[in-house]
Every structure is written in C-alpha cells, then in structure tokens.
Amino acid sequence: MSDPDEKNGLELAVEAVGGQAKKLATLLEITPQAISQWKQIPSDRVIAVERITGVSRRFLRPDLHPPELPSVDSAA
Template sequence: METLLIWLDEERGRRLSLASHLGISPSAISMWKQVPVERVTRIEQFTGISRGVLRPDIYGVAA
C-alpha cells in the first residue's frame, strides 16, 4: 500500500484518475488500509505497480 500511496502523491490528479478508472470515489481509496483483492489487477494495469508489491501477502513480494 505504501508504494501505491507514494505513486498517488507523486503527481497531482492521480488519485482522481485512479478512482475514475476504478469507478469509485477518491475518498474510498483514502480509506483503504490495503489494496482490496478484487481491485489489484486493475490497479496494477493502471499504475504499473506489480501485484506482488500491491499485495505481497497474497502474491509474494515482486523482485
């Protein structure tokens, strides 16, 4: 989750763009303690952050 938060904060408007891509509100992303499993694939495709980094507890840490 930390990597995603860094990615979101690196450029203005990213949180809004990701939320729009996912069909949710930006505040919903802010409430996550970890990336929801059902959203990992779409977030990976949109951000380029691997699923192993987004959810290492499920996919293992990506090299």
C-alpha cells in the first residue's frame, strides 16, 4: 500500500468507498465517466465527496482548503 500523503484527494475518496470509482459515482449520482475525466475533485463537489466518504476537504482539495494555521497571540 502506498503512503497516504502521496495520494491525491480523488484517490483517497475512491479508496474510502471501497476502491471503485463506479461506487463513488453512484453515491454522487453521476456517471463513472464523469469521474474518469477528473484530474482532481471539482470544487463544487468537494463538500459532497467529504460527506459521502468521510475524507476531510483538507485532504480532498488542499489547494482550496489548506490546514488552519495556529493563531498567533499578539499580546505575548
């Protein structure tokens, strides 16, 4: 099994539903052909994919949902 840090969000989402893009497509109510055209999860599908798979949007599309940075206390 490869390192999860090396997988893109689409690979993580497909893996989360059992490893079949067809199953993800069914759950999203789209065609498997639509998913086969994705290089990454479209921005308008990220929340639905997160809800269905349980994979955080931060992993699905880190370019759109980067990890939150810790706040800096300016009173220090």
